[in-house]
Every structure is written in structure tokens, then in C-alpha cells.
Amino acid sequence: xxxxxxxxxxxxxxxxxxxxxxxxxxxxxxxxxxxxxxxxxxxxxxxxxxxxxxxxxxxxxxxxxxxxxxxxxxxxxxxxxxxxxxxxxxxxxxxxxxxxxxxxxxxxxxxxxxxxxxxxxxxxxxxxxxxxxxxxxxxxxxxxxxxxxxxxxxxxxxxxxxxxxxxxxxxxxxxxxxxxxxxxxxxxxxxxxxxxxxxxxxxxxxxxxxxxxxxxxxxxxxxxxxxxxxxxxxxxxxxxxxxxxxxxxxxxxxxxxxxxxxxxxxxxxxxxxxxxxxxxxxxxxxxxxxxxxxxxxxxxxxxxxxxxxxxxxxxxxxxxxxxxxxxxxxxxxxxxxxxxxxxxxxxxxxxxxxxxxxxxxxxxxxxxxxxxxxxxxxxxxxxxxxxxxxxxxxxxxxxxxxxxxxxxxxxxxxxxxxxxxxxxxxxxxxxxxxxxxxxxxxxxxxxxxxxxxxxxxxxx
Ligand SMILES: Cc1cc2nc3c(=O)[nH]c(=O)nc-3n(C[C@H](O)[C@H](O)[C@H](O)COP(=O)(O)OP(=O)(O)OC[C@H]3O[C@@H](n4cnc5c(N)ncnc54)[C@H](O)[C@@H]3O)c2cc1C
Numbered sequence: 208x209x210x211x212x213x214x215x216x217x218x219x220x221x222x223x224x225x226x227x228x229x230x231x232x233x234x235x236x237x238x239x240x241x242x243x244x245x246x247x248x249x250x251x252x253x254x255x256x257x258x259x260x261x262x263x264x265x266x267x268x269x270x271x272x273x274x275x276x277x278x279x280x281x282x283x284x285x286x287x288x289x290x291x292x293x294x295x296x297x298x299x300x301x302x303x304x305x306x307x308x309x310x311x312x313x314x315x316x317x318x319x320x321x322x323x324x325x326x327x328x329x330x331x332x333x334x335x336x337x338x339x340x341x342x343x344x345x346x347x348x349x350x351x352x353x354x355x356x357x358x359x360x361x362x363x364x365x366x367x368x369x370x371x372x373x374x375x376x377x378x379x380x381x382x383x384x385x386x387x388x389x390x391x392x393x394x395x396x397x398x399x400x401x402x403x404x405x406x407x408x409x410x411x412x413x414x415x416x417x418x419x420x421x422x423x424x425x426x427x428x429x430x431x432x433x434x435x436x437x438x439x440x441x442x443x444x445x446x447x448x449x450x451x452x453x454x455x456x457x458x459x460x461x462x463x464x465x466x467x468x469x470x471x472x473x474x475x476x477x478x479x480x481x482x483x484x485x486x487x488x489x490x491x492x493x494x495x496x497x498x499x500x501x502x503x504x505x506x507x508x509x510x511x512x513x514x515x516x517x518x519x520x521x522x523x524x525x526x527x528x529x530x531x532x533x534x535x536x537x538x539x540x541x542x543x544x545x546x547x548x549x550x551x552x553x554x555x556x557x558x559x560x561x562x563x564x565x566x567x568x569x570x571x572x573x574x575x576x577x578x579x580x581x582x583x584x585x586x587x588x589x590x591x592x593x594x595x596x597x598x599x600x601x602x603x604x605x606x607x608x609x610x611x612x613x614x615x616x617x618x619x620x621x622x623x624x625x626x627x628x629x630x631x632x633x634x635x636x637x638x639x640x641x642x643x644x645x646x647x648x649x650x651x652x653x654x655x656x657x658x659x660x661x662x663x664x665x666x667x
Contacts, residue, residue, distance in 0.1 A: 210523055211296060211311040212237040213286045213461070215244050217509050218490025219317035220268050221516025227276040229524045235278045236309060238298055240285040244268050246344040249509065252370070254347060255354045256377035262347060289314065289461050291483045313485045313523050316462060316473070317516065320455035320491035320507055325365060325424050332427040335434040338449045341370055350374075353448050354381045361386070363437040363446035365424050366453035367394040372407075372542050374450055375416050386444040387411065388419040388437060398538055400553045402568050402587055403603050410543040410605075419444060455507050457492045468494040472505035477530030479519035487522065489515035498533035498622045499551035499598040500560065506536045537618040539611050548611035550618040551599035554589045564599075565592045567655045571647045573610060575639050582608030586647045588617075588627065590655065595626040613648065627652045 210226060212219050215237050226235055245268040253259040270280045283301040290296070295310045322340045337353070340346050353359050354377070362378040364371045367389035375387040387394070393404040394411065411418055422439035427449065429435055437444045457472040459465070466474045466482040472494035479487040490512035497504035511534055521529035537550040557564045566589045574581040582604055589599035600617040602610055620630050631652040637644045645653075645660075653659065 208312045209234040209236065209310070210313045210315060211235075211309060212315045212317060213289070213296070214317035214319055214458075214490070214492070215239040215273070215280065215282075216241075216317070216319055216490070216512075217245065218319065218492075218512035218516045219315070220245050220273070221513040222315050222317060222489060222520045223273055223278050223516075224268070224276065225517050225520035226523060227278060229520065229526060231277055233277075233524070236281070236311075237273070237278055238281045238284040238286050238296075240283065240301060241343065242282055243344050244270060244273070244282075246347070247509070248342060248347075248370075251341055251347045251350060252373035252377040254351045255374065256380045257354075262344070262351065265344075265347075286318075286461060289316075289486075291462070291464070291486055294485065311485075313487070315479075315516075315519050315523070316459075316481070316486060316488045316492055317490050317512075318458040318461065318492050319512075320457045322451060323454045323456050325451060325453060327425060329426055332429055335427055335429040336432055337434045337447060338427060338451065341374060341450050341452050342455075350450065354378060354383075359447045360384060361445045362448045362450070363388060363444050364450045364452060365389075365437065366451065367391070367418075367420070368397065368452065368454065369395060369538065369540050369542075371450070371452040372411070372540070374452065375411070376414070376542050378448075379414055379416050383448075384417075384445070385415075386417040386419055386437070386446065388422055388424060388439060388444070390421065390423040392421045394418070394420070395540065395547075397556060398536075398540075398549045398553060399547065399601055399603075400555055400566075400568075400587060402585060403547060403549075403601055406585075406603070406605075407543065407545050407547070410545060414543055417444070455491060457505060457507075459488075459492050462486065462488075468503050468505060470494075470505055472503075474503045475515075477518065477532055478522035479515050479531075480522065487519040489519045495531060496533045498535050498624070499557075504534075504536075506534045508536075508538060510537070533622045535618045535621045537614055539614070544605050545603060546605070546609040546611050547601070547603045548614035549599070549601040550614050551597070551621045552589060553599055553601060554587070557589055557598055562598065563592045564589050565655065566590070567651045569647060569651045569654060571643075571650060573604070573608060573642065573647065575643050578639055582606075584608060584610050584647050586651050588648075588651050588655070590627055595628065595655070596624055597621050597627060597630060610647075617648075627655055 250265040426438040473488040
């Protein structure tokens, strides 16, 4: 059997390594248009800020390692079409321009995603020097270099999602004047509710970063071919460097007949099978079943990329019992002194999607107050009103206090469709060094069912 893998970054690498570890005799041919494999984008802001000194440390695999496992790897090869009826692909060698056809028995589609462009920018200003993207190693190398250039005094980051905020912090650490712009009224509005973003915005502003929220970028102003300012519908911000980080679009044009969700990601089942015969989609190109929403949705994260690669490879190799029932969109953020994690849907997003949800937010000491020091943690649970099914959770704290890992257990609860009372009676430990007998998760749940002991104490 011959397997073709299209795209060799996190999802493709995971698939290839699993395919050949399980079945060294398998014929695997892989194509990627880029020059490198397995670059960890999560390290870009860390390298800009100076925490990561050597960007080569952000790779965990390469062409030689995959070839040593038995794969035939073609870098700088662009797959330009896929004929799923005849099971062939057309590939162009980007160094020579030569095109060829290749055939497969099974195809794993791991072409990932690409940063979205800002709509409506006049063509004459759309390609000014120093207007950059943040995705590849090549982008990272430039972004890191610019951080040390004294002539780059001001930086505008467009998009206040997790990538934009991390970059804003990193350039601020490098002493730049930073503006973070987003058309939403809050930062990270898709993952966190105001109880979390209000605090984060306070800390972002305190660091000296200018927040331009509720503003839509309409143009760039250039001087001598270089960007000099970002123009929004409400103002203009000086910028010697602009980073566009407004989100990612799945690269799925090569499979126009595959069933897709509204943003273009390809619908897959738990084995990563698409609606097309013998074609599997993985990583950012795929939309898996979202446990909170109860429908397929793309969650573009490395965690899902590597796991979906593993599941597709197991399916191709006929390994039974490995499938991904669902995803929950679990993510974390460590910026401006805030330690945040969320899973499922936040209340604002769940309501915008028409779900009838309630929520419980508390702020509490993480350990008994009789301990000499304890930290403050805030947690929010979002649940379906009719069933008390958990559909989202957010947790936050500042500084040395970090409880983000409890989100693992809440993600599992969402994926297993657990109700708040099931979660309340999970048999977790209590030890004063670590938590309270009525820990913050239990307390937040009890509030939903009318057992707010603190409120009663206040009444008395
Ligand atoms: C700055 C940044 C920070 C991030 N931080 C985190 C984080 O902290 N945690 C987390 O979980 N996720 C994070 N992510 C998301 C994560 O990197 C992506 O979810 C992940 O890269 C998806 O992997 P993928 O292999 O599906 O797709 P991609 O990484 O997009 O790779 C797709 C590959 O396919 C190739 N390709 C595409 N089309 C073709 C074609 N037609 N022919 C040949 N080759 C093709 C591309 O060259 C590319 O190598 C971050 C992403 C970025 C950009």
C-alpha cells in the first residue's frame, strides 16, 4: 500500500512518524512546499522577547529523520491538485518548476492553514515593507531580527488573539512602543469572558502597551515604501513594524468536493476520514466534532494537529480502537503576568451561537486562609441551563499562582458530556498545601445549585 502525505508540519509529521513506527514496510511519500519541518510557532514570541536564544531549538524533526524512518520526503514541492476519483496528485518542484503526477492508495491531507489577510486594504499599501505575518520559521527569523533593530521604534500588532498578545508583550519587553489593535471590544474575546479579559487588559495597559479595541484597520500609511502607520476607522497609530495576526484560514482548496464547515475546514470523523474515499484530513485543515457545540468545528491548535495525525495513521494502518471522539478547544495563555486557561465555549460565544447557557464565576483563595500564604484564583463555569451539562470553563490567576492544569479535568468533563453535579462529586484530594476541601471548582458548582454559603453568612 502507498500513502501520500500532503503537508509535513505538526500534523503531517505526527502521521508519518506513526505510520512508519507501526508499519516500517509501508510506502510513504510526503510533499511540502516549505523548506523546513516541525517549526514550533509557539516559540516565536519567546524568541522575539529573548527567552528562546536559539531558534533551531524550536524544531523537533527534519527531513533526514523522516527519511531514516523510511519515508520518501520531497521538500519545496507544491501539490497543485488532487484527483480523488483516479487517486492521483499533481506536484510541482518549486526549485525546477517541473510538474509530475503521483498516485496513492490512501492520502493524508495535512496542508494546515495560512494567516488571513486584512480585508479592504488599498492595493498600493497592502505590500509595504515591514508589514509581516507570523507563522513560519522564515517569518520568525525576520520578526526576531527586527526586535533588535533600533530603527524599529514602534510596533503595531493587528489581532488581539493569543498570538497577537504574546507578540505585543514580547516587543514591549524589547522596549518598543506597542499598539495592539482589534475590531472586537475585548482581547481574546473568542476564548475568555470579561471577568478574565478586564483584568488582562488592565495589565496590558499597565505595561505601557496601547490597546486600540473596537477599531477596524482600514489602511496602512507608507513612507519611502516602508510602513509608517496603521490607519483604523477611529485613528492612526505610528508603526515601523506591523504584524498581522487576525487568524488563520484552512488550506483546503485542493479538495473542493470534500464536505466542509463554514470556514472551509474539512469535516472528519473520529478516524479522520473525510467524505472522499481514502482521503483523511488532519490538523488545521480538519474540523473535528466539538464536544461543547455538538457539531464539527475547526480548532487550529498543535495539540489537535499531532493527535489527529496519530489517529489518521492508526486508521490507515488498520489499528483498531484509536479514534478521537471530540475536541474541546482547550488552550492556555501566559502573558502580562496572567496565567489563563480555557476549554469549551465561553459564555459570550455560547450565547452568540444561540445556546441557552448559565454561568458561575467565583474568585477564591486557592488554599486555606490559615496557611501563611495563598493565592487568588478566579474560575468561571458555563453550563447548559436545561441539563447543567458543562460547556465551558475558564481559570485564571496572576504571578506565581498557577492552576491552569485543572482545565485538563474540565476538558475531559466537557468531552464526556458531564453535568455539574457529576463533576462536583469527582473524588479529588484535599491537602492544605495545595487546595481547600471546598475547592474553587466545587464552590463554583455549588453556587449554581443555590448553595452559596458565603452569601448566607453575609445575610446573617
Ligand atoms: C505563532 C503561532 C503560535 C502558536 N502557538 C500555539 C500554542 O502555543 N499551542 C498550540 O496548541 N498551537 C499553537 N499554534 C497553532 C499550531 O502551530 C497549528 O495548529 C499547527 O501548526 C497546525 O499544524 P498543521 O500541520 O495542521 O498545519 P501547518 O502548521 O499549517 O502546516 C501545514 C503544512 O502544509 C504545507 N502545505 C500546505 N499546502 C501545501 C501544498 N499544496 N503542497 C505542499 N505542501 C503544502 C505547508 O507548507 C505546511 O508545512 C501556534 C501557531 C502560530 C502560528
